[in-house]
Amino acid sequence: MTNREVFSDATQMAGTGETMIELEGVDKFFGDFQALKSINIRVGKQEVIVVIGPSGSGKSTMIRCINRLEKHDRGRITVNGIDLSDDIKNIQEIRKETGMVFQQFNLFPHLSVIDNITLGPRQVRNLPKKQAEDLAMDLLNRVQIPEQAQKYPGQLSGGQQQRVAIARSLAMNPQVMLFDEPTSALDPEMIKEVLDVMQELATSGMTMIVVTHEMGFAREVADRVVFMADGEIVEVGSPEHFFTNPEEDRTKLFLSQIL
Amino acid sequence: MTTTTPQQLTVTRTTRAAAWLRKNLFSTWYNTALTIVFGAFILFVLFRLLGFLLDIDTTIIRVNLKLYMTGRFPNEQLERLWIGVYITSAGIGLFARAIARNAEVKALDAGMAIDHAGWQSIIRRFWPILVLVAIILGFTQTPLPALLTLGAAAIGIGAYVSGAALPRAVIKRSWLIPLVGTVAFYLGVAGFGGVGWDKWGGFFVNIVLTIAGITLAFPLGLMLALGRRSTLPVVRYLSVTYIEFLRGVPMISLLLLGAFALGFLIPGDQQFSLFIRLLIAITLFQSAYIAEVVRGGLQSVPKGQIEAGQSLGLSPWKTMRLIVLPQALRNVIPAMVGQFISLFKDTTLVSIVKLLDLLLAAQVSTAQPEFQAQGLQAVTLPFAALFFWVGCYVMSRESRRLERKLGVGER
Numbered sequence: 001m002t003n004r005e006v007f008s009d010a011t012q013m014a015g016t017g018e019t020m021i022e023l024e025g026v027d028k029f030f031g032d033f034q035a036l037k038s039i040n041i042r043v044g045k046q047e048v049i050v051v052i053g054p055s056g057s058g059k060s061t062m063i064r065c066i067n068r069l070e071k072h073d074r075g076r077i078t079v080n081g082i083d084l085s086d087d088i089k090n091i092q093e094i095r096k097e098t099g100m101v102f103q104q105f106n107l108f109p110h111l112s113v114i115d116n117i118t119l120g121p122r123q124v125r126n127l128p129k130k131q132a133e134d135l136a137m138d139l140l141n142r143v144q145i146p147e148q149a150q151k152y153p154g155q156l157s158g159g160q161q162q163r164v165a166i167a168r169s170l171a172m173n174p175q176v177m178l179f180d181e182p183t184s185a186l187d188p189e190m191i192k193e194v195l196d197v198m199q200e201l202a203t204s205g206m207t208m209i210v211v212t213h214e215m216g217f218a219r220e221v222a223d224r225v226v227f228m229a230d231g232e233i234v235e236v237g238s239p240e241h242f243f244t245n246p247e248e249d250r251t252k253l254f255l256s257q258i259l
Numbered sequence: 260m261t262t263t264t265p266q267q268l269t270v271t272r273t274t275r276a277a278a279w280l281r282k283n284l285f286s287t288w289y290n291t292a293l294t295i296v297f298g299a300f301i302l303f304v305l306f307r308l309l310g311f312l313l314d315i316d317t318t319i320i321r322v323n324l325k326l327y328m329t330g331r332f333p334n335e336q337l338e339r340l341w342i343g344v345y346i347t348s349a350g351i352g353l354f355a356r357a358i359a360r361n362a363e364v365k366a367l368d369a370g371m372a373i374d375h376a377g378w379q380s381i382i383r384r385f386w387p388i389l390v391l392v393a394i395i396l397g398f399t400q401t402p403l404p405a406l407l408t409l410g411a412a413a414i415g416i417g418a419y420v421s422g423a424a425l426p427r428a429v430i431k432r433s434w435l436i437p438l439v440g441t442v443a444f445y446l447g448v449a450g451f452g453g454v455g456w457d458k459w460g461g462f463f464v465n466i467v468l469t470i471a472g473i474t475l476a477f478p479l480g481l482m483l484a485l486g487r488r489s490t491l492p493v494v495r496y497l498s499v500t501y502i503e504f505l506r507g508v509p510m511i512s513l514l515l516l517g518a519f520a521l522g523f524l525i526p527g528d529q530q531f532s533l534f535i536r537l538l539i540a541i542t543l544f545q546s547a548y549i550a551e552v553v554r555g556g557l558q559s560v561p562k563g564q565i566e567a568g569q570s571l572g573l574s575p576w577k578t579m580r581l582i583v584l585p586q587a588l589r590n591v592i593p594a595m596v597g598q599f600i601s602l603f604k605d606t607t608l609v610s611i612v613k614l615l616d617l618l619l620a621a622q623v624s625t626a627q628p629e630f631q632a633q634g635l636q637a638v639t640l641p642f643a644a645l646f647f648w649v650g651c652y653v654m655s656r657e658s659r660r661l662e663r664k665l666g667v668g669e670r
Binding site: 119169 | 567
């Protein structure tokens with residue numbers, strides 16, 4: 001694992017020291033409502049960031065801006081050296097670099113598990129069928145459900161579906177993984193199997209931004225915890241610092257409500 | 260309401276029937292009155308219908324069978340239509356085999372049991388067509404059509420069996436078979452000095468208009484539905500205008516325009532035949548409806564599906580083609596088949612502009628000197644209706660089957 005010093009400045013990183021994602025002064029509006037207010041954050045290579053905060057605080061919006069599922073209105077976003085602009089080619093380059101896992105899994109119900117996973121590599125990376133299927137089986141082994149390869153998403157449990165969704169993202173060989181509340185739609189007994197896969201992924205050196213309400217995961221796996229409220233980053237710190245000695249009142253209030 | 264007591268369950272069949280009658284038909288005085296009134300009415304209708312059926316003279320059908328089936332197709336070229344029939348049965352046989360083979364490969368991949376469709380299931384699925392063919396053959400005046408039909412069946416079965424020898428590349432692209440079959444069919448019927456489609460008629464023309472209408476209107480409707488959702492304002496407004504305009508006019512007006520006005524819009528001496536002009540009118544009209552059906556399907560696909568495709572780096576077009584459309588089209592199978600069924604029945608509207616389809620043939624045959632003014636529409640129109648009922652019923656059954664099959668792994 002990487003070092004875990006205290007960083008109160010969101011632009012200071014843990015990880016290897018190289019920058020993977022950078023957001024500078026990012027604003028986002030939904031009509032008159034400002035969802036993101038001048039967000040500044042730098043994420044290092046191999047760093048694991050956990051974003052927490054009350055609902056409506058802009059956590060999901062922030063990570064959805066990073067791969068342009070939402071368009072930010074002001075500021076700069078850079079992923080692995082690529083500047084996010086309006087150019088569709090450019091957007092697609094960034095999407096190839098970033099995997100995304102959704103709260104509702106969003107598996108393709110008309111495709112079998114293995115076809116869900118091979119779709120991206122075959123259609124975007126032009127991998128031959130055989131090679132893509134070998135890759136998919138490797139990934140299914142990694143998320144520990146190789147026996148489900150030929151089933152359809154509707155035949156799997158929620159936890160299994162989310163693990164397939166993770167495998168599907170990994171098949172594109174992304175540099176960054178974004179997780180948008182990956183366990184919020186799961187029954188309690190299935191949360192652990194998904195978190196285990198994510199922890200293994202973090203250990204392997206994947207750069208990750210995870211929006212979650214799983215404080216145990218934040219404490220154990222995060223290099224830095226980011227607390228957001230009202231569209232702003234309120235506080236950033238190492239898990240020890242963040243959970244034992246938060247500085248901001250809003251952070252203290254939030255933690256007192258959930259812990 | 261009477262309740263069933265244990266004793267009643269053990270009594271004999273006749274008393275149970277009496278109890279059932281009492282409970283369902285004669286429970287109160289007004290129920291009894293209704294039973295008597297409606298019972299008398301039903302008996303009366305049955306009596307009249309039976310009298311009509313026993314008294315029916317089917318000579319008009321026997322004499323005009325060729326007119327009903329093919330219109331005024333020249334007698335000396337009838338063998339060309341049989342060539343068409345043979346090409347069709349060979350194509351169906353090969354196509355069915357290719358589809359079955361593909362399903363087998365898929366089932367094997369998924370480790371599922373292969374679902375062997377036996378001849379029983381064919382009969383269960385297509386019995387109305389078999390009955391219709393039997394009825395038609397029952398009205399023929401020589402045994403030749405029956406023999407030729409047997410030949411067609413033999414060719415179909417032979418094609419299915421020998422379809423096993425099709426190369427893998429063809430089986431994978433099974434849509435090639437209907438495509439090649441259609442070209443072969445046209446060449447067989449109309450090519451090499453045969454009569455063109457302006458001489459086609461009877462039920463044959465209803466079938467051809469339906470199949471050609473579906474194959475042309477579906478892609479056009481699909482494009483219109485996508486155009487209506489386009490981010491380019493020009494494309495969007497053109498699509499919306501087209502759809503709303505064509506949905507806003509009666510189909511008959513389009514057929515009349517096609518028959519009488521379309522010719523003036525086409526420059527030069529080149530004139531399309533009436534058949535083609537009507538096919539254009541039908542296609543334009545139906546595509547607007549199909550576009551709306553597809554649009555409903557597109558809206559039924561959750562936004563998360565598009566986002567998942569986008570975040571894999573798929574282009575907007577590939578997201579549409581590989582993720583949204585397959586789900587959207589599956590969701591609208593019932594509505595789409597409903598549209599096809601109504602297209603099938605609407606092909607009879609071409610009789611308005613005197614294209615001699617089955618309906619018009621059934622009507623004009625009753626004006627022939629030996630049959631006129633005898634109320635024989637009561638014989639010919641139900642006979643014509645039977646053709647359409649068979650087609651619609653089979654389409655509707657097949658659509659439910661397709662829905663179930665594609666529902667594999669539905670959420």
